[in-house]
Amino acid sequence: MGVPLRVRLGPLQERDFRLLFAGTTITTIGDRLASIALAFAVLDAGSVTDLGVVLGVRQAVEAVVLIFGGVLSDRMPRNLVLVGASLLQGAAQAATAAVVLTGGSSLAWLVALQAVYGVGAGMVVPAEVGLVPQTVSAPRLQEANAMQGMSRNLVGVLGPASGGVLVALASPGVALGVDAASFVVCAALLARIRVTPRAAALVRTTYLRELRDGWREFRSHSWLWSTVGVFGLSNxxxxxxxxxxxxxxxxxxxxxxxxxALILSAGGVGAVLGGVVALRYRPARPLLASVLAPMPMTLPLVGLALGWPPWLIAAVNVASGVGLSVHMTLWFTVFQREIPEHAQSRVSSYDALGSFVLIPLGMAFVGPVAVVAGVDATLWLAVAVFVVATAVIASVPSVRAMRAPQAAVAAAA
Structure with missing residues (x-):
């Protein structure tokens, strides 16, 4: 735990990681503003069911594109894949901002434009998961993942609050316009990263063969497919x-x-604190620690179900943010150590697809289910599924057996 600060921030000494860190931080600023803006733009023009449709369609398109994005990111320079994705997302948000500002924010327009956004978003996770190890030396990998999470989470403290102010004083369209500009700046930074070209043998293989190879690698790790499958249902x-x-x-x-905005900002505070913990935390069983870390995320749902005041829900969302941040850092570090570099983007696309493919279904149906069963009952159901899913994953032998490199060496000795 006693790691010097200069060591924990060591990834910033490497040029390519600095560019990646700066680009993702800038675009996160815009996205945090837009998250609240989009929600209230839809609610101003429609209902909670409409919001579920908009978010669900975007998430569904993202899930469909994930597999394509994984293959593309293992064939091409991953930073250029992210450049293309950023420009596409920026164009979608600019058009959404224009629609909202001109008062033409019909449900059909918002669904169509956010579907375009989902195309770009579907390429981000596979490319970025594989790009981080290419921009930083191996001993600094966990610190790099922690800092990537911290940059997003630190922005998450101020972003929602700023978004709430913009929505209240100006218009959701203004925040969406800022988001569009942030993607352009991000693309300019990521284009400067120098990445080793993909192997010629991989580029010559067929798309379907690469999909099969990625799937074979994914299902060869029981800790991976079991965790992804159960967490997908919980998500x-x-x-x-x-x-x-x-x-x-x-x-x-x-x-x-x-x-x-207060509640989301509190989650951002917790996530920043979780990033600080993740910079220092070296569990002997990192995968098991990653699985158990998100348990506090149930507390904000409990608060919503019990009618707690905003400040109390915000307080427990701090703990939620800590748990999620530690989980993500440990998960990506284990993933990047255990999965071969040449297949990381394809395997991460299956990881992301399994984790998020059911989310659009949840978004689309949670509104109607809440109308029939009641909002509180729906929230309690989500809490119960989350707890059971965590217990199931923690009981998987390969999850419990996974050890950190130093712990594995000590155990062998």
Whole structure:
């Protein structure tokens, strides 16, 4: 745990990682502003079911594109894949901003433009997961992952609050326009990264063969496919409730965009604290620690179900942010150590697809389910699924057996 600060921040000494870090930080600023803006732009023109449709379609398109993005990122320089994705997302957000600012924000337009955004978003995760190890030396890998998470989470403290202010004082379209500009700046930075070209033998193989090879690598790791499968089911319930019912409850009972911004900002504070922990935390069983770390994420849903005041939901969302940040850092570090570099983008696309493919279903149906069963009952169902899923994954032998490199050496000795 006693790692000097200059060591923990060592990845910033490497040029390519600095460019990646700066680019992702800038675009995260815009996206944090836009997350609240989009939700309240839809709610201003429609209902909670409409919000679920917009978010669900975007997530569905992203899931479909993930596999393509994984193959593309293992064939091409991964930074250039991210450049193309950023420009596409920026164009989609610029058009969305124009539609909202001109008062033409019909459900059809918002769905179509956010579907385009989803195409770009589907290429981001596979490319970035594989790019991080290419921009930083191996001993600094966990610190690099922690810093990537911290940059997003630090922005998450101020981004939602700023988004709430823009929505309240100006228009959701203004925040969406800022998001569009951030993608352009991000693309310019990522284009300067120098990445080793992909092997010629890989580039010559067929698309379907690369898909099969990626799938074979994915299913060869029981710790990977079992965790992804169970968490995928849990995410369907959790994210659907949080992303759709959360803004609706805030709008109806907690005071509107300002209250929801406070809650999200508190989660960002917790995530920053979690990033600090992840810079120092070296568990002997990193995968098991990663699986258990997100358990505090159930607390904000409990608060919404019990009608807690905004400040109390925000307080427990701090703990939620800590857990999620530690989970993500440990998960990506284990993934990047255990999966061969040449297949990381393809395997990560299956990882992301399995984790998120059911989320659009949850987003689309959580509104109607809440109408029939009640909002509180729907929230409690999501909490129960999350707890059971975590217990199931923690009981998988290969998850419990995974050890950190130094712990494995000590055990062998």
């Amino acid at each position: 369907m319930f959790y994210v659907g409730c949080w992303a759709v019912l959360g803004p609706e409850i805030a709008n109806r009972e907690l005071g509107g965009a300002g209250a929801w």
